[in-house]
Amino acid sequence: MDRAIVHMDLDTFFVSCERLTNSKLEGIPLVIGGGDRGVVASCSYEARIFGVRSAMPMKMALRLCPQAKVIKGDMELYSKLSNTVTQVIEEKAPLMEKASIDEHYLDISGIDKFHGSYKWTSELAASVTRETGLPISFALSVNKTVSKIATGEGKPKGNLQISENMVRPFLNPLSIRKIPMVGEATFTLLSRIGIRNIETLSEMPAEVLQQIIGKNGAELWRKANGIDLSPVEPYRERKSLSTDQTFHEDTTDIVFLKSILAGMVEKLAFKLRSEQWLTSTVVVSIKYSNFDTETKQCKVPYTSADHTLVRVVKELFDRLYQRRMTLRKVGIQFGGLVRGTYQINIFEDTQEMMALYQAMDKMKKRFGFDAVARGAGIILKCK
Incomplete structure (x- = not known):
């Protein structure tokens, strides 16, 4: 049986979310992102006319389009609306994969026996817009790669259907x-x-x-x-990421403990970025030599950046570790996860920092996690 794979993509998602809450933003050049040294997270079609693009340095974007209105962005709002869209799709689709905060894949193979596949998808897209107020584009083809490319080619309003015999003429x-x-x-x-x-x-x-x-x-x-045989993976939302370490010998060595925590954060943050997650809740736990366990947590702006999370974890540890009794275990959990397609918190971090993380992550993926590490983790190899 021929596969029927749909890619659905919320159009200029961050911009559309802001316009839902403020109708005065309709029809004007709009840029979502960080400060002067930050990068563009998203921009409206009105801003794109001037050459503004996602991931562009904010200074360059404002030189190209000085009249653009800049909004820092609200990841909590975007996450909430993304979840609402997911619920609408999940109720109707036989098999759905949430690829990011604004993208979904559907496998509707065989559905044409009862409805036309394209007609069914068009009705689903209309339901999403009707129930959420958000515009959404889609493409229907034989696999995930072709349908994703076709969605981009069809934006902002054209929804494409690429049959198997049209794949090569379309791509070439x-x-x-x-x-x-x-x-x-x-x-x-x-x-x-x-x-x-x-x-x-x-x-x-x-x-x-x-x-x-x-x-x-x-x-x-x-x-x-x-050619793309990768399946549409059933949607399962991850709630948190965590790790812990039990020591061979109980310790009160603060420098050693903080280096352990820094290394743990680096591994978890790399996993966040690799799986395209942002965290908003940080939890640190310690277990004393007498097996008493204590935890502290705090909320943070959505991020997956090591330097932000290491600082928060160390601050929580300082507030938590007061008894100066020897410790046998420490643990970290990142919760309140939302999908994000950006490798760091683009609402706070600079273009230089973004480039650094991208370079480090690329090296880790190619040569292994230990190929490059923060200086704070060097003590781990000497201990």
Whole structure:
């Protein structure tokens, strides 16, 4: 049976959320993001006319569009509305995967026996807009890669249907940038050898492509040829991430304990970014040598940045560890998770910090987590 995979994407989601709460923002250039040294999280189509794009430095965005209204952003509002959209889709879709705060995949294979697949999806999109007030685009095709690319090509109002025999004609003329896994570095590398559109990429031998860009070469070749067998994963919302460490010997060494905590935060924060989560609740727990356990927690602005979370964890630990009795275990939990497609808290952090995290995460994914680490964790290797 042919697969029928839908990709649904909330249009300029952060902007649409702000306009729901303030109708005066309709029709004007609007930019969501941090301060002067921050980056653009989202922008309206009115701002895009001037060349403003997501992830652009805020200073550059305001040079291009000085009349734009800048709003810092409200992740709690965005998370709440995202969950409402998910509930509407979940009630009707046979199989749904929530890919990020504003994206969903649906597997509706076989549904055309009862309704036309495109008609059913159009009605679902209309239900989302009717019940939430948020505009949503979609595309229907044979796999996740093609449907995601098609959604982007159809925005803001055109919803596309790409049948199996139309996959290659649809993909061929597009830039390789349109393939989800192609970042700036891969695009630059391939451009240097004359590969700029998907058709040229698809005609390269997979083995050669693998030699050029590494282990992801074969996967990139498959996507360029419209091949993607990855399933739509059933939606299960993660509530928290946690880790703990029990010591071989009970200790009161504050420097050692804080270095342990810093290393634990770094691992958890890397996992947050890898799985595209932001946390809003930090919990620190300690267990004394007599097995008494104490915890403290606090709320934080949504983030997945090590430097923010390390500071909060150390402050909680200082407030928590008052008895100066030896400790046998420490633990950390990040809760109040929401989906986020950005690797750090773009509402607070600078472009330079964002670039640093992206570079570190890339090295960790390629060479292993221990390939690069914060200085605070070095003591772990010496202890």
